[in-house]
Amino acid sequence: MNSRSTTGFPSPADPFREDPLDINSLLVRNRASTFLMRSAGEIPGWSIEEGDILVVDRSCVAREGDLAVIARDGELALREVASTRIPVWGVVRGVVRVLRRG
Amino acid sequence: MFALCDCNNFYASCERLFRPDLERRPVAVLSNNDGCVIARSSEVKALGVPMGAPYFREEGRFRHFGVEVFSSNYPLYEDLSRRVTDSLRSLVPDVEVYSIDEAFLYMDTLPEAAADPSEFCRRVRERVLHWTGIPVSIGLGETKTLAKAANRIAKKDPSREGIFTMPHGEEADRYLEGIDIGDVWGVGFRNAPKLRRLGVRTARALKHADGEWIRRRFTICEARTSRELNGLVCFPFTEAPGPRKTIRVSRSFGDPVTELLSLREAISYFAFSAAETLRGEGSAAGKIHLFLMTSPFGSAPRYANAATARFDVPTSCTTDIVGQALKCLERIFVEGYPYKKAGVALTDLADGAHLQGHLFREIKKPWEGSLMKAVDHLNMEFGRGTVYTASMGIRDRRSWVMRRGHVSPRYTTCWEDLPSVLPPEGAQLP
CATH class of the missing domain: 1.10.150.20 (5' to 3' exonuclease, C-terminal subdomain)
Known part of the structure; x- marks a missing residue:
């Protein structure tokens, strides 16, 4: 029930209304540059499992300690950023795992 | 000042985005149904393969030079095109999307762009590449025509590094x-x-x-x-495209089609999909055109014909449109030809909201609108092809479907097709 559907009195909460949380706003900062990928294996130290969805942002500037996607032997692979001089495909901003199907 | 930003070998660049192994390798993309070459990476251009070359003529050469061949993957190209446009809009307020891989940028609204357009475009180019992985070339000129001409030079002359000002x-x-x-x-x-x-x-x-x-x-x-x-602007910047004048759906068939029944299925499918687009744009069609042709190659007998029908009242109803399309087909179908391509076009489009009534026909069946809404909703919710007309035939038994032997995954639009990323070196693969 919001003010647009009330026929009687406007809601006293109207001036305080905020948008509900949207998981996209947490994970996706830049829609144009964010791509989703699937982890092909377990990543020790990052609590990432095989099949997890990685949120990869190409517009992030890689910092030391980031988990980044790089091109390795012609394939996309993960790598912890130790030196910012190595070109990266994108930076992993988050991980998504769906626990219950259906 | 206008700029024309054009994605370099767009479809080939899209195919490379999630395939680092394809960097600096020859990549070719084929038209719907794997008919002709419609995008070539610079390596393929260097082999002398012309744009539009029939694939069957190039197949041997492609194999010999190890060219990576792809069927067109429009869901991927469309998604990356939108990302390129969004990246452009993040820097330039006035972007006019001209085609799937080109956009005009108007340079005079931003003071920093107007001050040094060429330097500004260098930043634009870097951002698009950084954000989307798609390389672009930008041509600058006093008019759109000059910007377009400058773009050719930006692209062809490597010393320009992707930017040229006329x-x-x-x-x-x-x-x-x-x-x-x-x-x-x-x-x-x-x-x-x-x-x-x-x-x-x-x-x-x-x-x-x-x-x-x-x-x-x-x-x-x-x-x-x-x-x-001569530098005199005749085609000004126009952000909003005018309403569409034609909706066209046409395909080449995987294998030539000779039977009327299969053609009826294909035509129904084209008409169905055109009607869907029509409703999506909130308009209605006054006329329908249908064409039919055999292959222009080879020694088989050739035939091509077209038919047109007018609706009494402009309509967006699938059953009307499919019905008229099939009537047109009966008029021009001739038995005994191996048909290779057919299509449907809807024209005389009118805004669906204020339709003119017809004196001698009862105003639309009142349930038509809600039926179409329900059909569109189901197809949106449960995937295209959930609800269709019986004349389209059973989905898995259609003999006329497109040949797309080399299509890449829908990396960005389908959960099952997400690109896979390997663990760091030293970590265990399962």
Whole structure:
């Protein structure tokens, strides 16, 4: 029930209304540059499992300690950023795992 | 000042994005149904493969040179195109999307862009590449026609590093001299040979041709193009595209189709999908056109024909549209030909909200609108092809479907197709 559907009195909460949380706003900062990928294996130290969805942002500037996607032997692979001089495909901003199907 | 931003070998660049192994390797993309080559990476261009070359003619050469061949993957290209546009909009307020891989940028609204357009475009180019992985070239000029011409030079001359500004006035002539009249934006392919016959062979010649003479011998379009080459704006910046005038759905068949029944299925499918697009745009069609043709190659007997029908009242209802399409088919179908391509076009589009009634026909069946809404909703919710007309035939038994033998995953639009990323070196693969 919001003010647009009330026929009687406007809601006293109207001036305080905020948008509900949207998981996209947490994970996706830049829609144009964010791509989703699937982890092909377990990543020790990052609590990432095989099949997890990685949120990869190409517009992030890689910092030391980031988990980044790089091109390795012609394939996309993960790598912890130790030196910012190595070109990266994108930076992993988050991980998504769906626990219950259906 | 206008800029034209054009994605380099767009479809080939899209295919490379999630495939680092394809970097610097020859990549070719084929048209719907794997008919001809519609995108070539620079390596494929260097092999001398022309745009539009029939695939069956190039197959041997492709195998010999290890060319990576892809069927067209429009969901991927469309998604990346939108990302490129969004990246452009993040820097430039005025972006006019011209096609799936080109956009005009208007340089005069932003003070920093107007101050040094070429330096600004360098930033634009870097951002698009950084954000989307798609390389672009940008041409700058006083008019759209000059920007388009400058873009050709930006792309062809590697020393320009993807940016070229067309100089003003007479200084532009030496660049325009190198551009064939057929490659000038706005010169119709029908008029190019005629212009050439009359001695107008290059962009420079059209620029210096007498305006009155052009108007008399050609159309207002060529006259405007000539003025634009002189730096006079005739085609201003227009952000919102005009309403569409035609909705067209056509395909080549995987294998030639000879039976009327299969053709009926294909035509119903095209009409269904055109009607869906029509409703999506909130309009209604006054006329339907249907065409049918055999292959232009080979020694098989050839036949091509088209038919048109008018609706009593403009309509967006699938059953009306499919029904008329099938009536058109009965009129032009001739038994015994191996049909290779067919299509449906809806024209005389009118805004669906204020439709004119027809004197002698009852106003639309009242339930039609809600039925179509329900169909569109189901197809949106449960995937295309959930609800369809019986005339389209059973989905898995359609003999006329497209051949797409080399299609890449829908990396960005389908959960099952997400690109896979390997663990860090040293970590265990399962």
